[in-house]
Amino acid sequence: MVEVARGGRFRAIAQLLSLVEQDHPQLPEVTAALTPHTAGAVVIGLTGPPGAGKSTMTSMLVSAFREEGRRVGVLAIDPSSPFSGGALLGDRIRMTQHSTDKGVFIRSMATRGHLGGLSWATPQAVRVLDACGFDVILIETVGVGQSEIDIAKLADTTVVLLAPGLGDAVQAAKAGVLEIADVFVVNKADRDGADEVARDLKQMISFGRAAPSAPSWRQPVVKAVASRGEGAEDILDALRDHREWIDSHGELEGRQTNRAAGELESIVLSRLRSELDRLSDETMFSTVARKVARGALDPFTAANQLITALGLAGT
């Protein structure tokens, strides 16, 4: 299956990603087979508040990368929604647009339910696409919040998309994502208020850079109208600039190592959780939990009992 997927068969790639989603027992074996073929694809995160036009922007960027002859894998991740219906619908619409192009693979990922969620499944999925020969991997996420910060840790470059007329959403986004954005894109730049959004952003960026202790990347603010295909070149330039900067400042390796570290920690914790589940079967866990629920035992003492039962040395 790994060989077929690497040969470019989309159905096989999709099956590998399903193994990731399901945390399938065969995943370790598949991952081991994929690892030697990873080639360090460019990983770009795209995020922003609802209504900023993320899907349209993804589509425009995919076309722009394709014009450069690069193969593109898109992972649309909805970490918060209990239902992935929305993402899947958008998926199908976009699949239609790029469906005849063998150099574009688009997939929605549900990360709900995993310990570590996004930080576990996304690096696994990135590895699959990387090993299958995609040059650029675009991780698109829904919403604004903790998930965006998680994405920033996973991508080499994080693009934060804003648009005029989103009111509070933009305000919140500007406040919350300033620290995670590598590149700001103001989409729907033909609408009223776009200049104000761009100006506000630039002001916040210069405030944020007051008395920097180390040489740091100055986030560019790029305007675009994704629905008309305008601004793609500027965005690609900004992405290239950022990549060159992190590469020459030693930050790229740091980001890639952080991504691997998060993944590793998630896998280790996930295994330990399985051990805890095993204890649950042996009634010890639920007995202890009932005592805590009744107030007969405090949870820290209870946790100590469980850790002893797990046989963990050194705690």
Added chain:
Amino acid sequence: MVEVARGGRFRAIAQLLSLVEQDHPQLPEVTAALTPHTAGAVVIGLTGPPGAGKSTMTSMLVSAFREEGRRVGVLAIDPSSPFSGGALLGDRIRMTQHSTDKGVFIRSMATRGHLGGLSWATPQAVRVLDACGFDVILIETVGVGQSEIDIAKLADTTVVLLAPGLGDAVQAAKAGVLEIADVFVVNKADRDGADEVARDLKQMISFGRAAPSAPSWRQPVVKAVASRGEGAEDILDALRDHREWIDSHGELEGRQTNRAAGELESIVLSRLRSELDRLSDETMFSTVARKVARGALDPFTAANQLITALGLAGT
């Protein structure tokens, strides 16, 4: 400090909650001291999309519980926002309203950064308020998504608040939260579209109950106008009905045990994570992570090496 907090001094209670937020080294000791005083407060979760009027509803419910002479603790939790400014602002506004009332304690909690986040800090905070003599603990959350499902696991009764005119938000909420709601409240019931929201909900509830395999709670749909204080009695009746139902069907103990189980698991995993952090200091973790980042080692094999280094038996 525990004694002063139990005596009703708000500053001491706030300090205990700060220990929870900070995962302070003294927390286990404090928790052990609090545990014998927990009395099984009623824990109510309140959630819904932005714009449904959660803060106003919380305020109305607080007043209604106070009229019954019950002491109320409110935990406003914003698990997703990277900045808690919004919640804190709302906090201050509401504190003013109830500030002269010694029977009401309101606190915003940031859960970001914790392993387990909400599922770790919230039961701890609930225990603090319970042991300090609050009869009702209201957990209010921001947004719609995974965090709401987590709340449903933490509360005895989960109220999902909706309102007309929220468009997609309501649609998404209806789809996503149907399974977690114990009581639906349609707020702003004086506005156009409120009847439709209530009717849609009732329809979804009856669909969801098609051919139930076990006797199950039928979620009531209550209308309210929180800004005018209308509907409080109906909501309190619905809350009482639900509590009686879960109590008489043995579900209350199950929910309380689940809450304790989630808390326990979070504490255990958090300790194991500390062990991993210790490995990081010893360079082993980062060395392994760099190998994974370079594609020289696959993450599952790497995780095995780390688990062996942790000295965990039985994996």
